[in-house]
Amino acid sequence: MVKKIAIIGGGIVGSTAAYYLARSGHTVTVFDHGVGQATRASAGIICPWFSLRRNKPWYFLVSKGAEFYHQFMQDLKDDGYNTDAIYQIDGTIMIRNTDKRVQKDLDQAEAKQEASPSIGEVKKLSTEDISDYLPLIESDHPATWVEGGGRVHGDALIDTLHQAIQDLGGKIIREKAQLKKESGDIYISTPSVAKHNFDRLLLSPGPGLTNLLEPLGYKVDIRAQKGQLFVLKHTDWIYQHWPVIMPPGQSDIIPFNNGEIIIGATHEDDQGDNLDVDEAVLHELRDEARKWMPSVDDHDIVESKVGTRAHTSDFSVLVGVVPDLDNVWAVSGLGSSGLTSGPFLGYQWAKLVETDAWDIDKEAFPIEKYIQANNAQ
Structure with a gap:
């Protein structure tokens, strides 16, 4: 079944997810105003195996990312x-x-x-x-x-992915997107179109995740x-x-x-x-x-x-379903290892949309620790 997919954030996570979903025939729209994007301003070293970090979920992502x-x-x-x-x-x-x-x-x-x-x-x-x-x-x-x-050359990667997404029938809207709520439903608003609807939404805007979710009453641990x-x-x-x-x-x-x-x-x-x-x-x-x-x-x-x-306060990765929003996922907090783990995470989310299953252990990535819905409207 073809799904209508929206992705806010056209960096490495969002663009990889969009590429694979468009490749599978889904209707994909990426919202990316491009300001401050870490991927474009970076060159990544893919050599994660010798870090002294003891964070096992982080190592899972970067080691799988290198293989991917x-x-x-x-x-x-x-x-x-x-x-x-x-x-x-x-x-x-x-x-x-x-x-x-x-x-x-x-x-x-x-x-x-x-x-x-x-x-x-x-x-x-x-x-x-x-x-x-x-x-x-x-x-x-x-x-x-x-x-x-x-x-990895970040600029070259994003240019190629954006071209591929569009060649496969996807859209890239170069405008700043906002999330709004109406009768309990979430939709996307941009300066040119007041209301964009979707079946599935991925939020991967790096540090911009806070500005997207705070107007809906969420407290977000991202800096x-x-x-x-x-x-x-x-x-x-x-x-x-x-x-x-x-x-x-x-x-x-x-x-x-x-x-x-x-x-x-x-x-x-x-x-x-x-x-x-x-x-x-x-x-x-x-x-x-x-x-x-x-x-x-x-x-x-x-x-x-x-x-x-984007970083969380404890430098762990934020990934999962946004609390109380069943069809909205978020990925952020990848920090300087984003070029290593980002494509794997984007691919995994595309796999989740396609098959309702992915290789991400929810228990290892407790998103509620970083996105709190206590005050959600």
Whole structure:
């Protein structure tokens, strides 16, 4: 049965869900005014297996997300879309402060390899080995090499998904959407159309979830985290197939095969929805990157990007049915791991709409903890 699907938020979760639902023949409309979208302002490192976070539900999402990318890219290719600029696997180098930390990585890899075959080969690198993999990098510390580590270009991914959604008959409405209630029913209102109805609704607007639900009387535990990065580019860097570099700190070094190297991103918890580029913060990013890439000052910044990620107060993911709204779901709080877990979550919601079942354990993701309906109108 064809369903009328509405999705508010055209970032990685909403766009992936819309793509798969449109692919299955449903009537899909995505509402995305695009301001501050984290996905477009990001470059993601797909290498989640070595985090020290002990949050098992979070790890379930990111590990499944890393595996899902292979199916995701193949589906796009099968539909005729070029994914070369979106997702690249050239390995990841995690620079560590001690040999003991490298050994911990090796132990983790051995324990997780069966469930996560995408990890590939994992080995210790000496300081000399690191520069062999990426000549621009200098380090006095050992590192862990992860063969299956990849990278995602957020802008390229969203552009491709939005094109695919429309090619498959879906609509993207570039307007700010509001939720309204009438006679107990929820509908969507935009500046050009007063009332949009739907059979199923997914709310995936990042930090904007609060503004969507508060007018209906909900209290939402979501806050914005500002992220900034900058882009360097040189023709000598094209098609080098260099790995991602993850040093201590927030200045990850992410080379793409189009000749870009992306540096960042920041994690600023006190800026709210401020989307202004802060040159002082970018200067700090550059100072940090210089410790590992001394030539960073030899190249001009060709672009700076700013977006806002969504976080819950305990940095857990918010996912599930909005309390008291049986046909409305919400996904938010993915933080800086959104490019890893987002496609998997979007695909899972599409699967839920299609089959009434998904692989998300409701008990592991208690949405009532983050969206309280006590005052719902």
